Amino acid sequence: MQARVRIQTEDFDLSHEIDLLRKSDTRVGAVCSFVGTVRDTRALTGQAHDEVKSMALEHYAGMTEKSIEAMIDEAHIRFDIYQAKVIHRIGELAPTDQIVMVAVTSAHRGESFKACEFLMDYLKTQAPFWKKELGPQGARWVDARVSDDAALARWGVQTLP
Amino acid sequence: MITVHLRYFASIRETLNCSNEDWQTSATSVAQLRSELLGRGPAYQCLSPDKPVRMALDQVMCLDSATLQDGCELGFFPPVTGG
Numbered sequence: 001m002q003a004r005v006r007i008q009t010e011d012f013d014l015s016h017e018i019d020l021l022r023k024s025d026t027r028v029g030a031v032c033s034f035v036g037t038v039r040d041t042r043a044l045t046g047q048a049h050d051e052v053k054s055m056a057l058e059h060y061a062g063m064t065e066k067s068i069e070a071m072i073d074e075a076h077i078r079f080d081i082y083q084a085k086v087i088h089r090i091g092e093l094a095p096t097d098q099i100v101m102v103a104v105t106s107a108h109r110g111e112s113f114k115a116c117e118f119l120m121d122y123l124k125t126q127a128p129f130w131k132k133e134l135g136p137q138g139a140r141w142v143d144a145r146v147s148d149d150a151a152l153a154r155w156g157v158q159t160l161p
Numbered sequence: 162m163i164t165v166h167l168r169y170f171a172s173i174r175e176t177l178n179c180s181n182e183d184w185q186t187s188a189t190s191v192a193q194l195r196s197e198l199l200g201r202g203p204a205y206q207c208l209s210p211d212k213p214v215r216m217a218l219d220q221v222m223c224l225d226s227a228t229l230q231d232g233c234e235l236g237f238f239p240p241v242t243g244g
Binding site for chain 2: 088099120124130
């Protein structure tokens with residue numbers, strides 16, 4: 001059994017991770033994956049002060065792994081999936097770099113699509129990571145988004161206020 | 162008295178200029194301990210219930226009503242922003 005959760009500074013190879021998941025299980029007929037990357041907000045807004053030169057990711061070692069393991073357990077309860085894998089990077093990252101990967105396998109596509117989105121929505125609001133962006137005015141901590149809480153709420157997950 | 166291992170993360174760690182410390186207390190709940198910490202000085206206002214601070218007891222998200230045990234770990238941090 002492969003590790004379900006990896007927290008690392010190194011980059012990851014999505015194709016390699018998907019190969020590991022699908023080649024180890026002949027029941028698999030669908031793999032759904034998501035990759036989150038570092039965005040330079042200036043490219044979206046055209047505002048110079050929105051430039052993201054780099055990003056630093058901090059986490060709560062131990063709690064991070066435990067919380068994501070619990071999310072994967074919950075995904076297995078809710079969806080008919082075979083395996084789920086989450087890789088999240090920490091440390092210094094630059095625009096276009098990969099941050100996070102979620103990959104899920106199932107017999108048919110519907111369950112892995114849903115489980116992949118569920119895991120990302122869960123991770124965004126419950127896994128203890130914090131992003132700090134370095135821009136033209138210096139470093140600033142990224143604010144949590146209300147829309148992320150709403151995204152998790154639609155799955156009916158009970159979380160603390 | 163019990164010992165609680167306090168952990169601070171992200172903007173809270175920077176404001177307090179501290180990532181972890183051991184705290185001796187007679188507090189039995191997270192709320193009581195939080196009140197003690199608020200009394201340590203202005204910097205600790207970042208832990209106020211009025212602020213968007215999250216807490217985890219032994220690495221599981223918790224509320225003010227959670228009960229402390231000797232040797233437990235209590236983390237304070239802002240809302241998470243990973244992914």
